[in-house]
Amino acid sequence: MSNSEKPDEPDANGVKPRSRGRARPNRRPRMEDVARLANVSPMTVSRALRYDSPVAEETRKRILKVIDEIGYVPDQIASGLSSQRSGFVAICLPSLNNSHFADTLSALNRRIAEHDLQVLIGHTDYRSDKEEKVVEAMLRRRPEAIVLTYDGHTPRTRALLQASGIPIIEIWEQPKDPLDHVVGFSNHAASYAITSRLIQDGYTRLAFLGEATDDGSRGAARREGFLQAVREAGLDDTRLLYAARAPITMSDGARAVAGLRETWPDTDAVFAVSDPCAFGMISECLRLGISVPDDLAIAGFGDFEIGRLSLPGLTTVGVDADAIGRKTGDLIIELRNAARAGDIIAAQHVDVPISILKRGSS
Amino acid sequence: MSNSEKPDEPDANGVKPRSRGRARPNRRPRMEDVARLANVSPMTVSRALRYDSPVAEETRKRILKVIDEIGYVPDQIASGLSSQRSGFVAICLPSLNNSHFADTLSALNRRIAEHDLQVLIGHTDYRSDKEEKVVEAMLRRRPEAIVLTYDGHTPRTRALLQASGIPIIEIWEQPKDPLDHVVGFSNHAASYAITSRLIQDGYTRLAFLGEATDDGSRGAARREGFLQAVREAGLDDTRLLYAARAPITMSDGARAVAGLRETWPDTDAVFAVSDPCAFGMISECLRLGISVPDDLAIAGFGDFEIGRLSLPGLTTVGVDADAIGRKTGDLIIELRNAARAGDIIAAQHVDVPISILKRGSS
DNA sequence: TATGGTCTTGTTATCGGTAACAGAAAGCAC
């Protein structure tokens, strides 16, 4: 009507005169602009942009043409507010530099991206107070699901999450007291499995190398799995070696070798609580001229890169990080469909199988 | 006033009767609910939640108390729509399973989280068509900055980005033709530096191992840096070895050793285009009884984990991935402050220094 | 020709906040 100052801007402004409120300088085009140029109502434009709505083919084409011409990009913030669906899935991870978590994240991302969902990442640095802050920030974004690793939550985190009414999925570890859904594996069962494999392969004097402060979590579960397998086979269940406080490192593993040779010199196999310390043991054995696996077999947990590169290769428990991500994604989609259909779904518990990776060290 | 059906829900509904529009069942509390209970206007609640607005201390306390009691969580979607600030920074990475990118991401995240910004991650799988899709999805979220690695963009990606009016930052690589800001290092200069170091250490017959299809990008820049150093020192600049098409792998490196010994048997040092293929060369040399570095010195590029674990350790170019993330974050904050102050800022170019990591292999 | 269904499009009223402005109250100098 009366804006001719920007000839290259196809009539994008000029809606109603606004005596008050905010100025609208040279804004991006809105749906209304598209509507005007295509000679339809904004609602029809909105419908033309979705698969599910009925719009005459010819109308849709005309609208898409206008959209392309003026370079309209829909505003998902406005869309989210109006539809009350943010299109986000929040995921809180302890660290982004961990290749296992990166695998999980990337599989999850791939899965949910197919359904036009985006991930919102937070990282907690393995600290539950930071997790609380991250969860709070996430909730402000109204995600459609929240994915967390379990490593203990603060009471406030639990309260916030449970009051949110948003589906919660704890992954990797299986908490004793889950908040809602779980996608993970049992550390106990995995340790039992690899220990059984060692026994089956003929080892009879087995030791466990763990962390001194394995308070209730992973470490303890792995030790218990080891012990159960050893006991069921009628073997000596006293060879428990504790090195340092969590998290245990390569050098802790290296140092542990001496203690082992001193206390139980006839030990023929060690199951170490994680790959890095198992690798430390292997290196130290090489240095001392102890042959692996002939003098001493060594197994680890986690299938870290280091175990693949070591010589000999490290026998270990492989966790399918990718599968955790995929299954979490599947669960989210399933919950979403159910919610749309109005169904109420009980807390799901998805088990992710682990595998025993037998390599040269046993 | 008149809703007593849900005694546990503190008066959250009951605004106006709505004959039309959407139903509001048992919704989350809104700002208006807080306002009513604290006896102020919604605007005052909004102000009480920010640091910068003037609210009487007593009023703010009362409001925060109500917020805590009813468990109100602000809706950042609505906030974003109204304020036209999404609070997002978008970052597109080729892969999340790359520890360098993970470091960059994590540093960037740390930096911008201090300013109440959240990262929005997309991953492109090293494919520019996927990048286009990801960028489109990002733009719908109206991020306050977009961070990308450079690896070639489609024309449409370039157009979308440039029309968006959002600050764009390309990181890691320095494109010849940047879209906007850049935070990265020069592959040419880095290669020149490590080659010079080899020369300075006394090596005189240097070869380069690269990819056959290093079309314009990293590989070529590294080769040119190598050549410049060799030429300036007056040495033989013909020893260029090409193995396989990008990306070059460990086994390509291993295979290249034979060719090298055949064509230029007196070569005393190799600069390989990346760590994995350099590692492959080291392994092959060990197998063949070629002593590293006495018979042949080897250097790589990138400071991958594998170069740290190899024996001997791999001399390489270290890129400070963390610094890239930090500086990108700093730049974003700076641009943001400038934009608020109404300043217009020219395209920035931030250089990230690399380092030469001399280890046992040279 | 009246009736009912399907397909397509428009109208209205929000979603839950915040920008911009206005105005009241309080403090201060003269």
Place this chain on the structure above:
DNA sequence: GTGCTTTCTGTTACCGATAACAAGACCATA
């Protein structure tokens, strides 16, 4: 007491989309 800041709070009008309902056009059927 007047005029001028400064501090605090309220009012109004949006931000840019979509849910829910309504209604017109068109067709087939009875």
